[in-house]
Amino acid sequence: MWSKLESRLKQRQAQDMMRHRLTLESGQDTEVSVDGDHFLNFSSNDYLGLASHPKLIEASQKATQRYGTGSGASHLVVGHSHEHHQLEEELAEFLGVERALLFSSGFMANYGVLTSLFDRNDLLVQDKLNHASLIDGGRASDAKMLRYAHNDMSSLERQLKHKVDTKLMVADGVFSMDGDLAPLPDMLTLGGQYKAKLMVDDAHGFGVLGESGKGTLEHFGLEPSSADIYMATFGKALGSYGAFVAGNHTLIESLVQFARSYIYTTAVPPSVAAASRAGLKLLQTEPERRQQLQDNIAYFKQLANEAKLPLMPSDTAIQPVLLGSNELALKVSGGLRDKGLLVVAIRPPTVPENSARLRITLTANHTRQQIQQLVESITQLQAEN
Template identity: 80%
Template sequence: MWSKLETRLKQRRAQDMMRHRLTLESGQDTEISIAGEHFINFSSNDYLGLASHPKLSEATQKAVQRYGSGSGASHLVVGHSEEHHRLEEELAEFLGVERALLFSSGFMANYGVLSSLFDRKDLLVQDKLNHASLIDGGRACEAKMLRYAHNDMDSLERQLKHKVETKMIVTDGVFSMDGDVAPIPEILALSSTYKAQLMVDDAHGFGVLGASGKGTLEHFGLEQKHADIYMATLGKSVGGYGAFVAGKAVLIESLVQFARSYIYTTAIPPAVAAANRAGLALIQSEPERRQQLKDNIAYFKQLADEKGLPLLPSDTAIQPVLLGTNERAVAVSNSLREKGLLVVAIRPPTVPENSARLRITLTSNHRKTHIEQLVEAISTI
């Protein structure tokens, strides 16, 4: 066993594909400290700058004083606190759905949904670039899983022609590595034609897209009910941690009864749920954060276009600079770090071969000077 693992690690090192952790000495923000060095951070999913917001800290502290540091058990034993319950109710009310259910992470939410609700008579049709949690959840269930070319409606239609009892189209709302948005209206048209249902993973759309931050469906002027299963995370735009699934009461009750990743997991601490509630409230009360993020995205794209940077087509906070080889992506990322700019290189297997990139993420807290410094540094490197 150990020799096989050593061989695999050597192969990964040789291909410039080794992953490494960074240890932060500061809170999550646009400016961070690592190993005593200061960096402007362009790698965080804290899109609205709420992870370091004082209201989330205050909510956390109050909840710790009341509930302590841990939840102590799973939701179905004695781990489900009032903070958890209110958060679920507030999420459902915000989205205009019957119920919402908390999970400990987005991976566990997607895995729980796909591994528990479908059987061998069913068909899952997934976008080829869906998040790993969706793909792994699909592989773990009994249903047949097919994949269609990324955002390719002709490819999707071919897969939907299979005759089965239940068909579920599964897609990211905003794709985490490319930053582009799924064509939800076109997908819904096909789902109607072929009597399929729709699941949307809106981890990178919830809180930032749409007039009120309800995500990808609102971005297209659609009601939440158009997604039969809606999942989003709380550790990105909300500034906290965890995830939720939202939809009809029958969906949520089925997950409570059958989703093993929900049933057999300790609930997130009540203090974390309290922080999530504070973040959700700020999303609703401070729409100027979304507007500032939009302005920052537009400014970055303008400067990048002027410098001729090889951007992928994206209008979201995720702005990938395509560099091709692993070696080039790592070299540019390291050069940026020397200039005090943190932009992590993304390489296979996270992205397809020969599509290594800088995954730049913008937040509402970035200033114009930050963006100008980044674009100038990339263009000179």
């Protein structure tokens, strides 16, 4: 066993595909401390700058004083607190759906949905660039899983022609490595034509897109309830941790009864749920945060296009700079770190072969000066390499 694993590790090392962790010594923000050094942070999903917001910290502290540091059990034993319950009700009201259900992580939410609701007579049709949690959940499901070419509606339609009991189209709302959007209106049209349901993983759209921050569906002028199964997380725009699934009563009650990743997992601490509630309130009362983020995205794209950086097509906070080779991506990322900028290189197997990139993420808290410094540094390093 160990020799086989050593061989796999050496192969990954030779391909410049080894992953390494950073150890932060500060809170999550546009400026962070890593191993004693100071960096401008362009790698965080803290899109609205709420992870270190005083109101989230205060809510978490108050809940900790009342409930302690841990929930102590799963939701179905004695781990479901008032904070959890209120968060579920507030999410359902915000999205205009019947119910919402908390999960301890986005991975567990997606895995729970896909492994508990479908059987061998059903079909899951997934975008090839879906998040790993969706792919892994589909593989573990009793249902048959097919994949369609990224955002290719002709490819999706071919897969939907199979005759089965239930068909479920599954897509990220915002694709986490490319930053582009799933064509949800077109998918809903196909769903109506072929009697297929829709599941949207809106981890990177919820709180960021749409007039009121309800996500990718609202961005397209659709109600969140247009998706039969809607999943999103708290660890991005809301600055907290955990995830939820939203939909009708039958969906949520089925998950409560059958989703093993919900039933057999300790609930997140009540203090985390309280922080998520505070984030959800700020999302609704401070829309200027979303506008500032959009302004920052537009400014970055303007500067990057003027500098002729190889941007991938994205209008979201995820702005990938496509460099191709693993070696070049690592060199530029390392050069940026030497200049005090934290921009992580993303390589296979997270992305397809020969598509290594800098995955730049912008937040509402970035300043124009910081964005200018980023573009100038990438331009210089690209020219040198």
